[in-house]
Structures are given as C-alpha cells and as structure tokens.
Amino acid sequence: MTKILLATVVGDPTFKRGLGWLLKEIKAVEVVTESFEAEGFIKSDKKTDVVIIDTGNSIVEGIKSAKLILDYSPESKIILLTYFDDAAYSEMILSSGVHCLLKKPFSLKTLTEAISNTMKRNVSSQQNGLQTFYKNQ
Numbered sequence: 001m002t003k004i005l006l007a008t009v010v011g012d013p014t015f016k017r018g019l020g021w022l023l024k025e026i027k028a029v030e031v032v033t034e035s036f037e038a039e040g041f042i043k044s045d046k047k048t049d050v051v052i053i054d055t056g057n058s059i060v061e062g063i064k065s066a067k068l069i070l071d072y073s074p075e076s077k078i079i080l081l082t083y084f085d086d087a088a089y090s091e092m093i094l095s096s097g098v099h100c101l102l103k104k105p106f107s108l109k110t111l112t113e114a115i116s117n118t119m120k121r122n123v124s125s126q127q128n129g130l131q132t133f134y135k136n137q
Contacts, residue, residue, distance in 0.1 A: 003030040004119055007046060007076075009065055010054040011036050019052070019081075026112050038065035042072045050115055055082040059089050063096045070097045077118045081106075 006029050010016040016034065023031050033044040041051065051069050055062030059082055066078045079100040080093065093101060100118045102111070 001028065004028055004050055004115060005030055005032050005046075005048045006115070007031070007033045007035065007041055007044070007048045007051045008054075009035050009038055009041050009051060009069070011056050012054065015054060019054070022108050022111055025108055026115065029115060038068040041069060048073065048076050050077050050079060050118060052079045052081060055080060055084070059084050060092075063089070063092055063098070066096045066098050079114055079118055 006023065008016065008019060008023070008031065010019060016036075020031065020034065023029055032048060033041060033046040035041040035044060038053075051073070053062050053065050053069070062080050062082065066080060069076060070078065077099040078097060079102055080098045081102050081104055083104045099121075100114050102114045106114075
C-alpha cells in the first residue's frame with residue numbers, strides 16, 4: 001500500500017509534538033517534513049500529498065500559508081486546523097484553495113477521516129465546496 005506523504009506546518013512546539021504523536025498512529029501516513037511556517041515547508045522541497053496547517057491564533061495567517069504552499073505545490077491538498085468559528089472566513093478559506101477545515105480539538109479518528117476523505121476528495125461532508133469535520137465525529 002502506498003503511504004500518504006504528509007507535511008505539517010505548525011508554529012506551536014507543544015501542539016506540533018501532539019499532532020506528530022497522532023500522525024504516527026495513522027499507518028497510511030508518512031510525515032516527510034515538519035515546519036514552523038510555510039516558508040520552511042517550501043525550503044524543505046519535499047513532495048507531499050497533504051499539508052496540515054495549524055492556524056494558531058490567526059485564521060488569516062493560516063490562509064496566507066495555504067496560498068503560499070499551493071502556489072509552490074499546487075498538487076498538494078491542504079487541511080487547515082483551527083479553534084475558530086470560521087463562518088465569517090468561509091469565502092476567504094474557499095478562495096485560498098483549502099480542501100478541509102478541521103476544528104480543534106479533534107480525535108485520532110476524526111483526523112484519520114479528514115486525511116482519508118481529503119485524499120479521496122469525498123464530498124459527503126461538504127459545505128460550500130469545503131469539507132468540514134468537527135471534533136469527535
């Protein structure tokens with residue numbers, strides 16, 4: 001079975017470690033690079049299927065990171081992680097090319113489903129063209 005090549009862009013070292021631990025539990029995933037910002041991902045020059053971006057304290061910065069990454073690697077699919085209620089940002093998120101919005105906190109099962117559905121382009125959980133997964137689904 002071919003593994004999903006995945007990168008993470010996470011600025012918070014503690015959250016980065018926790019996310020890394022969860023991703024190690026997903027057998028279908030291989031994390032090929034971890035960066036603190038989009039520029040670090042681009043400099044790594046790694047081919048990925050999926051890039052997980054944590055918005056941290058700014059959904060706008062997360063969207064900017066997604067745009068930078070997609071300009072560099074348009075074939076990558078983007079999963080954006082956020083705590084925020086993003087209804088106000090839905091148009092901006094859609095226009096940025098983000099494939100999936102994952103609300104924090106989330107379970108291992110939800111993260112696995114988000115990655116799998118993003119790769120399959122499963123639109124059953126779609127709202128306005130954007131897959132949205134909520135915690136503990």
